[in-house]
Amino acid sequence: MSLELSEQEIIRRNSMNELLSKGINPYPAEAFNVNVTVNEILEKYPTDHTLYQEISIAGRIMTRRIMGAVSFVELQDSTGRIQIYIKRDDICPTEDKSMYNIVFKRLFDIGDIIGVKGFVFITQMGEITIHVKELKLLSKSLKPLPVVKEKDGEQFDAFSDAEQRYRMRYVDLIVNNQIKDVFKKRTRLVNTMRNFLDEKGYLEVETPILQPLYGGAAARPFKTHHNSLDMTLYMRIANELYLKRLIVGGFDGVYEFSKDFRNEGMDRFHNPEFTQMELYVAYKDYNWMMDTVEEMVEQIALELHGTTQVQVGSNLIDFKRPWKRFTMYEAIEHYTGIDISQMDEAQIHKVAEKVGAEIDETMGKGKLIDEIFGTVAEPYLIQPTFITDYPVEMSPLAKKHRSKPGLVERFEAVCNGKELCNSFSELNDPIDQRQRFEAQLDLGRRGDDESMVLDEDFLRALEYGMPPTAGLGIGIDRLAMIMTNQTSIQDVLFFPQMRPEKKAAELTDADLKAQGIPEGWIPAIRKTSYKTIEALKEANPNKFYNDLGGLRKKLKLDVPMPTLDEVKSWLS
RNA sequence: GAUUCGCUAGCUCAGUAGGUAGAGCACAUCCCUUUUAAGGAUGGGGUCCUGGGUUCGAAUCCCAGGCGGAUCACCA
Numbered sequence: 001m002s003l004e005l006s007e008q009e010i011i012r013r014n015s016m017n018e019l020l021s022k023g024i025n026p027y028p029a030e031a032f033n034v035n036v037t038v039n040e041i042l043e044k045y046p047t048d049h050t051l052y053q054e055i056s057i058a059g060r061i062m063t064r065r066i067m068g069a070v071s072f073v074e075l076q077d078s079t080g081r082i083q084i085y086i087k088r089d090d091i092c093p094t095e096d097k098s099m100y101n102i103v104f105k106r107l108f109d110i111g112d113i114i115g116v117k118g119f120v121f122i123t124q125m126g127e128i129t130i131h132v133k134e135l136k137l138l139s140k141s142l143k144p145l146p147v148v149k150e151k152d153g154e155q156f157d158a159f160s161d162a163e164q165r166y167r168m169r170y171v172d173l174i175v176n177n178q179i180k181d182v183f184k185k186r187t188r189l190v191n192t193m194r195n196f197l198d199e200k201g202y203l204e205v206e207t208p209i210l211q212p213l214y215g216g217a218a219a220r221p222f223k224t225h226h227n228s229l230d231m232t233l234y235m236r237i238a239n240e241l242y243l244k245r246l247i248v249g250g251f252d253g254v255y256e257f258s259k260d261f262r263n264e265g266m267d268r269f270h271n272p273e274f275t276q277m278e279l280y281v282a283y284k285d286y287n288w289m290m291d292t293v294e295e296m297v298e299q300i301a302l303e304l305h306g307t308t309q310v311q312v313g314s315n316l317i318d319f320k321r322p323w324k325r326f327t328m329y330e331a332i333e334h335y336t337g338i339d340i341s342q343m344d345e346a347q348i349h350k351v352a353e354k355v356g357a358e359i360d361e362t363m364g365k366g367k368l369i370d371e372i373f374g375t376v377a378e379p380y381l382i383q384p385t386f387i388t389d390y391p392v393e394m395s396p397l398a399k400k401h402r403s404k405p406g407l408v409e410r411f412e413a414v415c416n417g418k419e420l421c422n423s424f425s426e427l428n429d430p431i432d433q434r435q436r437f438e439a440q441l442d443l444g445r446r447g448d449d450e451s452m453v454l455d456e457d458f459l460r461a462l463e464y465g466m467p468p469t470a471g472l473g474i475g476i477d478r479l480a481m482i483m484t485n486q487t488s489i490q491d492v493l494f495f496p497q498m499r500p501e502k503k504a505a506e507l508t509d510a511d512l513k514a515q516g517i518p519e520g521w522i523p524a525i526r527k528t529s530y531k532t533i534e535a536l537k538e539a540n541p542n543k544f545y546n547d548l549g550g551l552r553k554k555l556k557l558d559v560p561m562p563t564l565d566e567v568k569s570w571l572s
Numbered sequence: 573g574a575u576u577c578g579c580u581a582g583c584u585c586a587g588u589a590g591g592u593a594g595a596g597c598a599c600a601u602c603c604c605u606u607u608u609a610a611g612g613a614u615g616g617g618g619u620c621c622u623g624g625g626u627u628c629g630a631a632u633c634c635c636a637g638g639c640g641g642a643u644c645a646c647c648a
Contacts, residue, residue: 006617007581007599007600008600065610066604067606069605070606071607072608087605125606146597147609149597152609154609155609156610157584157585157609158583160584161579161583166640216648238648264646267644412648475648498639498640499639
């Protein structure tokens with residue numbers, strides 16, 4: 001953050017001070033009552049020109065076209081943009097024209113938030129416009145806003161730098177209005193899902209985010225510390241084990257939209273914090289859950305798009321039920337022609353090599369199968385497809401398959417080449433569950449830092465008896481990406497995680513004064529390449545003296561040139 | 573983590589045999605009573621990401637670093 005202001009920022013600060021001196025509060029406290037939105041006017045006025053003859057509306061100035069005693073301004077509120085028409089003699093009915101000539105024309109800027117009163121009409125150019133009778137500043141903007149222009153859907157000078165858009169999402173939302181639609185759709189997606197689950201009678205619950213043990217997924221956690229208890233706590237990586245405890249406790253259906261945290265890499269599909277919806281329903285199995293997922297996601301597509309078909313990149317994806325269902329073996333056979341269902345580990349290893357899966361010698365049968373699937377099938381599954389019956393080794397919380405040894409009752413929905421959700425008939429046999437945890441502990445001892453830890457309290461809960469239960473985890477961010485046609489998770493998160501902004505080292509006024517440097521010279525010293533007192537002290541006094549002379553001229557500083565000895569004392 | 577591309581005015585971007593840094597919009601001043609990506613004229617504005625090196629001279633070439641994008645790897 002530079003302490004120095006740009007020319008335009010200085011001008012705006014001066015404008016603000018001038019407003020103050022004219023008795024205009026740039027940040028008034030009192031409410032400004034709004035009785036209409038832009039969107040309402042644009043929708044309803046064309047059908048009835050008697051409407052909106054006494055309106056009060058507020059928003060941000062986005063463009064200004066000043067034509068002498070008449071001006072056109074584009075005002076943006078939360079619903080859209082509308083043109084307003086300001087005529088000098090309307091807002092300045094008396095002899096004093098300063099409200100228009102000075103306050104509006106000189107002291108207002110693009111980005112300022114204003115309130116206007118007036119009536120709606122249509123200009124000669126045929127544009128719906130507000131004829132302003134009163135104008136009031138509601139908030140002065142001190143930073144120049146990027147000015148994005150648009151014609152026929154084409155943008156000019158778009159504010160497009162991804163880094164700045166994510167770091168300053170507020171600016172992105174102001175000038176790239178279409179961004180708002182993505183986030184509105186995301187919220188509608190969540191609301192649709194919530195309504196769907198509520199209507200089925202399931203209970204929305206909240207479970208701990210700070211957990212003494214992390215579980216329910218294979219991932220590295222964020223670790224923190226509680227001072228009073230003097231204990232390590234983890235940010236949850238999933239909420240599965242807590243929701244199952246609630247099923248043990250006697251709820252038939254519970255769900256939670258949960259922010260989960262995983263201490264892993266970041267890319268366009270991964271953010272360290274992300275949102276999942278997890279659902280657990282007693283007395284159901286994974287077949288039932290597949291039907292439920294289909295129904296829920298189809299409903300979301302209909303709610304957001306009015307159709308089951310959604311354009312995602314170059315693919316048109318149709319969420320209409322029923323979705324294709326493949327077992328994992330069938331999917332592999334479908335794409336390779338090879339049936340691996342009866343093969344032993346050595347044979348499967350050969351298949352994995354043949355299809356070019358990335359494998360290593362530590363991989364067991366289950367992992368090999370998963371790699372084959374990930375190589376030959378998953379990327380090609382564009383239309384929503386259920387993949388069922390996974391190897392037991394990779395699913396320590398899923399129930400063993402009722403009829404297929406070595407497999408578990410688990411499915412994932414795959415769509416656009418990516419996993420959408422994960423679900424199983426939940427393992428409720430406490431003896432089996434303990435053995436699976438112990439197998440995970442073995443993996444951990446062999447160095448797998450994402451293996452699960454053993455949760456004794458969870459096992460105790462299972463020992464009291466959990467009904468047969470179907471469970472589901474569905475990635476809300478990923479689903480939002482598909483439903484809004486975004487290629488990066490950063491585009492469906494308001495504030496994606498970023499590395500901290502580089503802080504430019506700054507010499508403070510106090511530091512410089514402590515060196516005996518007169519205040520008038522401080523701007524010049526800021527312009528030098530010395531950014532710390534230490535660097536300053538090591539500077540060559542003669543070079544520094546010469547630099548100051550040059551800067552004095554360049555900055556037109558009205559301060560006397562010091563002697564070389566004085567400058568040397570500043571550096572001591 | 574690897575590869576690769578990028579970083580120049582408030583915004584979007586030009587800019588090489590290495591020789592005082594440019595455009596459009598934005599901003600300022602003046603003119604203008606219905607304009608619409610921008611009405612006209614004039615003008616101001618830069619740590620060319622940072623640090624080092626090569627050179628008489630670096631936005632430009634070399635090295636290191638920072639931040640970001642893309643691809644890959646890792647990853648319930």
